[in-house]
Amino acid sequence: MSWSNNLVKEIVNSKNHIIVTELAVVIADKFPKARHHYLVLPLADIPSIFQLNRSHLSLLNELHFLAHNVVEVKGACWDDFQVGFHAEPSMQRLHLHVISKDFVSPCLKTKKHWNSFNTDLFVPFEKLVAQVEKDNCFTRFPKSLKDDLLATPLLCNQCKFIAPNLPTLKEHLAKHLEDRTQKSQNYNLEKMAKHDPKDYFRDELSRKLKDKKNFIIESDRAVVIKADFPKSQYHFRVVAKEELRDVTQLNGDHLPLLDHLMDLAHEVIEKQDHLEPHHFRIGFKVNTFWNRLNLHVISDDFYSVAMKRVRHWNSFNSELFMPFHVAHMMLSLQGSIDPISEEKCKELQLKLPLHCNQCEFETNLLLDLKFHLFQHWQGREREWKQKKNLDKILKMLETTSVSEDATSNASEIGKESIEMPQKPLATPLHCQAKDQAANGYAEYVSGPPVNMMNIQNPNNPFRNTPPLNIKPLASPQPNHSGNHMAHGPRGAFFKPRGNMAPRAPRPMWNAPRGPQNHQRNSFMHPGINGFGAPTQHQGYQPVGLGQAPMFGQPMGMRHPGFNSFRPPPPTNYLVHPTPPNQTSVVSQVALTSQGARPKWNPQNANNQNRQAPTPNSISNQGNPTEKNLQNPNQSNRPYQNKTNKKSNKNKPQNPNQKSSQQKPNSNVNQPAQTQGV
């Protein structure tokens, strides 16, 4: 009978293989009688169970092992399967059935199909092995027994129901499956209902530690990460690896840990070349939401879209925020930090009025305060740029002789300084804010804009997105939601994303860039990102996308990018070819990253891809300035003796040395350190 050799033909074709070893293969049954139905066949020419003897016991174990593996590879549960042989096989070549117990399948058509799996006509693997061990063979059933078994009434395998015919049984089985699915869903819902969803988020920092994702700095005791919902332009957390919930769990023995956290805080501040250290606050929230001790390192502008609630402001600008040196002093003196009672905490969270942290302004409206902070920030940026221009002029004057060129350059710089948008504050800030509040915020309906278009801002959510493929675009095509902003507002005004869920954790390439970061960080964890994916059994090779799938993961559902670490190209940099004599706008951005940002000009402004910098988008540019040593965070703490590594770092002596600022190995694909980590 040629048809009885079909199985042999099947295993010859490697396309059918799910798993293959030197001894056996696993294929899917061509006419599955259940949702899962696989066959494990030896490569050796063993026609059927009737040729088996004790010498085949090790082979049988191999078949059973592969049965286990195919269940795992398919992401199914072993207990939901029955594994064995037909007592009266019809196809040539020994084959072990691995079939799920649901028996829901359009291929289940006859009484014989059912009874061959649900009577003694189905010989479980263990039963066969036991008989081969005992008798050194498996004997054929008498014909009368086979006929009787085939004639057995259609008894459900999950209850005592006896079906009058196969269609009724199939309907009954489908109901069983539906009930089980429903039960499983209900179980999951109940489980979720019992679980406070907040608890999940409270553990987020612990998960980040476990996943080793997005570490800016890592040491043996702590890591530095960006805050997910930054409340300022620069907001980092130094998270302790030790399982401590908050500062109230600390005692005198933890002082070395605190010192270490502070070291890391300084290290991340050191990386912020465009912001002076005294603009950072370092401290703990006494009553923190998160389940893991973390030290905040936050710039004092508090200018952020994430600053949405009064409690957000007060959590950093009241007793709820404990500056580092206070925490250190309390632990040194009394060996513990007292918690704040829940009532007091609520009172502090909602405390009004809101006092500006930079002047005497106060208001009861967060929106007023946000606009006020925006103006502070604008003013600070303006001063920063003026100072930068002044530094340029002074450096030029320091040159041995003031040549004509230098004079003309100086006048150019001076001109730039004059042309810079000037918005002198005719009235005090708080008066302006009050006027604005009275006249409405037509321009800032959602509060003051946050500088999310500044690609150097570490809090810019689009900062590390792959570069836009800069090509002329047709008119914008609406997406499914009709929200054009969903395409990403790079270069456009940032629009708060409403109630969208927080962004998923960034992929590995969100890591700090530049050679200096690799000295300490451990971003590439091959065991997590794929090269070290758990291997299965040394002896076999699952067949699929070329790599061993993770256990419990259905074949064919893996994205190649998930298990293979291939960092995307660095962001913000040129990816499309540019003619040699032509500097593209994106190339200019690349230059900027090395501290030589080109001046904006109207021609560039007309470029479709990049808007003219607003006052908001000029921050964090230019050469590093000498740091202010009078950082209030650095006083009263044991770090005063720390040398300021940065003060003399890369400081050019004259304009001619400017090019030496670029790192020897720098190129357009290698962002400089001034990228804000």
Place this chain on the structure above:
DNA sequence: GTTCTAGAAC
């Protein structure tokens, strides 16, 4: 009349 099954053919 339709549905289901068992046996023949492959």
Place this chain on the structure above:
DNA sequence: GTTCTAGAAC
């Protein structure tokens, strides 16, 4: 093993 179909069962 499946598919086809005649005939039984309803």
